[in-house]
Amino acid sequence: xxxxxxxxxxxxxxxxxxxxxxxxxxxxxxxxxxxxxxxxxxxxxxxxxxxxxxxxxxxxxxxx
Numbered sequence: 001x002x003x004x005x006x007x008x009x010x011x012x013x014x015x016x017x018x019x020x021x022x023x024x025x026x027x028x029x030x031x032x033x034x035x036x037x038x039x040x041x042x043x044x045x046x047x048x049x050x051x052x053x054x055x056x057x058x059x060x061x062x063x064x
Contacts, residue, residue, distance in 0.1 A: 001026065001027070001028070002026075002027040002028075003024040003025060003026045003027060004024065004025055004027070005022045005023070005024060005025075006022075006023045006024070006025050009022060009023035010022040010023075
């Protein structure tokens with residue numbers, strides 16, 4: 001599967017290890033399947049966990 005970074009939708013990495021986040025546009029639509037539904041939720045004041053592949057390990061980081 002290929003994708004491209006949308007213009008002005010990339011946060012480069014910073015010296016303290018934050019950033020390196022991008023919004024991608026898929027080259028072709030995903031096949032139909034049992035995907036999780038997407039919803040908009042207000043995250044102000046709530047704990048948010050972002051999963052990825054940080055160099056420090058652990059796989060998830062809490063954020064506010």
